[in-house]
Each structure stands twice: as C-alpha cells, then as structure tokens.
Amino acid sequence: MTTLITNQLKKLSMSHVRLLDPVEGEKLFRLIEQKPSSTDKIAPAVSAQMKGEVGILRVKSFLIPQITRVAVEQAKAQLSNAKVILLDLRGNGGGAGSSISYLIEDLIGPDKVLWTDRTRDGLAIKQPYIFQGYFDDAINAQAEAEIKLSNEKPYTQWRTRSQAKKDPRPHFVLVDDRCGSSCDLFAAAAQEYGVKLLGVRTMGALYGGEAFKLRWQGFALIAPTIQVASPKGNTIEGVGVQPDIEIPECKSSGKNCLEKAIEVVAADAT
Known part of the structure; x- marks a missing residue:
C-alpha cells in the first residue's frame, strides 16, 4: 500500500511528498526527536582526507544528528595544512536547512x-x-526550533552570523544528481557568492518538507509546506543548480567523479 500511494504521489512532480511505512516513519521521528534506538545505525555524515595539497571534506547528509557542529569542526581541523578545499556533497539528500551554516560560513x-x-x-x-x-x-532541539520559527515567522530570511569568519583558502563544491533539498540550497548559495561548483546538475528538490504522523501507528507523510528561494531569489525546485565546471562522470553515481574533481581543484592549487 505504501509503495502504491507513493507512486501516485510521484505523479504530482513535486519534491518532499512521500508516504513512509511504520519502520521508516518511526525511524525518521526518532532522528528528528534525537532519540535513536539501539538498532538505528547513525553513520557519521562528515569525514576528511588529504590528497596532496587538496583537503577533501565529505558531507553525506545535513540531517541532524548525523551532522553536528562539533563533527564539522573536528573534520575541518584535519585539513589545516590544505591549500585548497573541496567540499564533496555527492549523494547528499539534504536535512535541516539551518545546518548548512556550519559549513557555508567558511565559503561566503x-x-x-x-x-x-x-x-x-x-x-x-x-x-x-x-x-x-x-x-x-x-541542546537537542534544532529541528523543533526550526519548525517553531517557521510557524511563528511565516516569511523568513536566513543569514550567516555577523561574527562569521571566511576561510581565505580557495573552495570548490562537488555535487551530483542526488544532491537535493538543503544540498541544493548549499550549492545555490555557494555558487551565487562566487564559489565554483563542479559535477552535474543537482536534483532540484527544494520545497521545505515537514513530516506528519498519521492515525495509523508508525505511518508518516512527508509533504511540502514551505517555498524556498536562493540568496538572489532564484527558484531551485524542479530546476536544480547547474555547475560551473561540468564533470559527466558524476552523473548517476558514476566512477572517477571524485578523481576528475581533484584534478580540477589541484590545478587551481598550483
């Protein structure tokens, strides 16, 4: 039944609309409420590695608690000797919008x-x-606080902190066609402030979605409730973000995507 209804919802051609079965629904709300069970495997969403003078910051998700400010700072510390930074957002399906500010302050x-x-x-x-x-x-309350703000302030402009410090090193952002939601948003914001985007066009799934518990225990409905626009007022929903430097290998989780991106970034470092 879940599959049947979800397939019908897909015909709306609208992002963030999906019916979750009891297993998916209960797991989602445990993550939102930051009360994961012992069977939930929460893999770290942030990691770092060096390739020569290129520091690669891999960010698989912007969903809390998979990503936290502490985890981001720890990963960034491993790249202190890098001359140029590549943010690898391939496959990042998004998460909490406000969590992108953990990283984007460095860029803009x-x-x-x-x-x-x-x-x-x-x-x-x-x-x-x-x-x-x-x-x-x-404080284990980000998701709830973000929803509360949207309810209290139905038209909101989000900005970086006035005390934010921009990292002077060159930054690049690597995206693919599975980068969606707040990953779409990160890509658009970075590009509009002059950061070069590599890869292929992003998913274009940028309506703000909210999860609703249904009468049937465990079932949940994700539905779009918020219109979102980029810093320059552009609509990303259904459009996506076109990279500055296209890397065809990045389409559909293709091989050699990261290697090609490192070549572009390394050339800039020299």
Whole structure:
C-alpha cells in the first residue's frame, strides 16, 4: 500500500511528498526527536582526507544528528595544512536547512543571505523576518526550533552570523544528481557568492518538507509546506543548480567523479 500511494504521489512532480511505512516513519521521528534506538545505525555524515595539497571534506547528509557542529569542526581541523578545499556533497539528500551554516560560513563570510522561505501564511507579508546565525545542536532541539520559527515567522530570511569568519583558502563544491533539498540550497548559495561548483546538475528538490504522523501507528507523510528561494531569489525546485565546471562522470553515481574533481581543484592549487 505504501509503495502504491507513493507512486501516485510521484505523479504530482513535486519534491518532499512521500508516504513512509511504520519502520521508516518511526525511524525518521526518532532522528528528528534525537532519540535513536539501539538498532538505528547513525553513520557519521562528515569525514576528511588529504590528497596532496587538496583537503577533501565529505558531507553525506545535513540531517541532524548525523551532522553536528562539533563533527564539522573536528573534520575541518584535519585539513589545516590544505591549500585548497573541496567540499564533496555527492549523494547528499539534504536535512535541516539551518545546518548548512556550519559549513557555508567558511565559503561566503559574515552577514550573507543564505535563503528565504515562506509558508502559505507568509504570502501576504511584504518584509521578511531576519534570522542570523544557527541553532546550537548541543541542546537537542534544532529541528523543533526550526519548525517553531517557521510557524511563528511565516516569511523568513536566513543569514550567516555577523561574527562569521571566511576561510581565505580557495573552495570548490562537488555535487551530483542526488544532491537535493538543503544540498541544493548549499550549492545555490555557494555558487551565487562566487564559489565554483563542479559535477552535474543537482536534483532540484527544494520545497521545505515537514513530516506528519498519521492515525495509523508508525505511518508518516512527508509533504511540502514551505517555498524556498536562493540568496538572489532564484527558484531551485524542479530546476536544480547547474555547475560551473561540468564533470559527466558524476552523473548517476558514476566512477572517477571524485578523481576528475581533484584534478580540477589541484590545478587551481598550483
């Protein structure tokens, strides 16, 4: 039944709309509420490695608790000797929008618009509420706080902190056709502030989605509730983000994608 309904929902050609079965639904809400069970395997979403003078920061997800500010800072510390940084976002299906600020401050600096979002109630509001900074994931309340803000402020402009410090080293962002939601957003924001994007066009799945518990125990519905626009006001939903330097090998999880990207980045480092 879940598969049948989900297949029908796909015909809407709209992102963030899906029915979850009891196993998926209960696991999702445990992650949202940060109460994973002993059987939930939460793999670290952030890792770092060096390839010559290129520091590669791999980010598989922006979903908390898979990604935290502490984990990001620990990974970044391993790349202190790198001359150029490659952010590898291949396969990143997104997560909490505000969690992208853990990384993007390094690329674009202080007091920069990250995105604007509007709910249906916000369509009649002319000036957005400005939120600057990000939630502290250490208090185990980021997801709830982000939803609460969207409910209280139906038209919001999100910005980096005024005290943010931009990393002076060159940065590149590697994306593929599985980069969606807040990964789409990260790619768009980075590119619009002059950071070079490598790979292939992103997924283009940038409606803000919310999970709803249904009457049937464990079942959940993910549905879009928020319109999201890039820093320059561009619509990414259904469009995606086109890279500055296309690497065909990155399509459909192709081989040699990372190797090709490292070649481009290494050339810049020299």
